[in-house]
Amino acid sequence: MGTEDTTVIMKTGDHSLVLSLGPSAQRRSCLIVYSGAETGKRYVLDGRATTIGRLADMGVFIDHPSVSRRHAELELAGDVMMIRDLGSANGTWVNDIRLPAPQALKDGDLIRLGKVFLKYYEQENLDVLLHDRIYRMATVDAGTEIFNRQYLVEFLKGEFKLAKLTGRPLSVVYYDLDFFKSVNDNYGHGAGDQVLKESAGVIKTVVRKDDLLGRLGGEEFVVVLPNTVLAVAAELAERMRAAVEAHDFVLAFQTQLGRRSVTHRQTISLGVAQLGEPMQESPELLEAADAALYRAKRGGRNRVDH
Numbered sequence: 367m368g369t370e371d372t373t374v375i376m377k378t379g380d381h382s383l384v385l386s387l388g389p390s391a392q393r394r395s396c397l398i399v400y401s402g403a404e405t406g407k408r409y410v411l412d413g414r415a416t417t418i419g420r421l422a423d424m425g426v427f428i429d430h431p432s433v434s435r436r437h438a439e440l441e442l443a444g445d446v447m448m449i450r451d452l453g454s455a456n457g458t459w460v461n462d463i464r465l466p467a468p469q470a471l472k473d474g475d476l477i478r479l480g481k482v483f484l485k486y487y488e489q490e491n492l493d494v495l496l497h498d499r500i501y502r503m504a505t506v507d508a509g510t511e512i513f514n515r516q517y518l519v520e521f522l523k524g525e526f527k528l529a530k531l532t533g534r535p536l537s538v539v540y541y542d543l544d545f546f547k548s549v550n551d552n553y554g555h556g557a558g559d560q561v562l563k564e565s566a567g568v569i570k571t572v573v574r575k576d577d578l579l580g581r582l583g584g585e586e587f588v589v590v591l592p593n594t595v596l597a598v599a600a601e602l603a604e605r606m607r608a609a610v611e612a613h614d615f616v617l618a619f620q621t622q623l624g625r626r627s628v629t630h631r632q633t634i635s636l637g638v639a640q641l642g643e644p645m646q647e648s649p650e651l652l653e654a655a656d657a658a659l660y661r662a663k664r665g666g667r668n669r670v671d672h
């Protein structure tokens with residue numbers, strides 16, 4: 367491929383799908399997961415050794431019983447990406463042939479670890495970008511442009527397992543918009559949707575690189591904070607609360623006299639919890655944060671509880 371950008375625009379109903387291949391994005395090799403809960407997920411390979419396996423701290427983590435804890439490894443040797451099996455129970459297969467020894471991968475090779483398929487791409491191409499787009503559609507909430515419930519719950523499950531395994535702390539912030547029904551009632555559902563999306567945008571400015579913000583449903587949201595103790599999570603939650611409280615929401619709405627706009631102030635209530643020793647499953651952590659959120663609501667709203 368030359369150095370020029372290639373842009374393809376596909377129309378899919380109301381959504382314009384813009385796939386752009388820029389010169390800077392050409393040589394990033396990657397793996398795309400083709401089966402299971404992670405279907406469509408792309409792992410960019412940075413040239414360092416990448417281990418694939420069922421242990422939560424693997425470079426490529428595949429939570430499937432047919433995959434060994436440390437199953438296979440990919441590493442760049444000069445310009446060539448090599449794959450080798452790490453003594454897995456069910457073998458590593460490339461294009462339907464079980465690997466007898468380390469092997470060089472070619473663009474488009476189909477890798478199978480146990481029952482899980484992955485595809486190797488040497489560089490970004492339209493296939494890769496289309497996968498990204500489909501993956502995004504499956505994992506991002508269209509109304510707020512943050513992660514959807516399914517992705518959030520899966521991410522939390524993975525982080526919970528990892529925290530249990532490593533002993534590292536894990537906290538969550540569970541928040542809910544205050545008196546949100548009255549926004550819909552006073553200004554209409556469209557204005558309500560705007561407040562949901564804009565408030566998520568405000569929260570995004572507070573969350574850190576490794577935190578994950580997702581919409582659990584309706585006007586309920588969760589931030590997962592890996593490697594974070596309760597006191598730090600509570601501090602971040604307080605910053606989220608203050609950021610939303612300080613934000614001006616300019617809402618346009620229809621009245622009998624025509625279109626009007628209003629500057630609306632929205633508050634949120636937040637509950638914070640940290641993974642505790644007796645917790646066995648990730649929903650227990652969410653329940654603890656939800657209980658704290660309930661106390662924040664009972665305590666007067668626009669506040670953080672833990």
Ligand SMILES: Nc1nc2c(ncn2[C@@H]2O[C@H](COP(=O)(O)OP(=O)(O)OP(=O)(O)O)[C@@H](O)[C@H]2O)c(=O)[nH]1
Nearest residue numbers: 542543544545546547548550555556558559584585
């Ligand atoms: N516009 C809009 N409204 C939504 C959406 N999802 C849920 N809602 C509304 O969110 C409101 C939630 O109201 P309630 O559960 O009574 O809570 P609240 O008014 O926020 O009051 P508190 O939580 O007690 O402070 C309901 O009116 C729902 O219709 C959405 O996607 N868009």
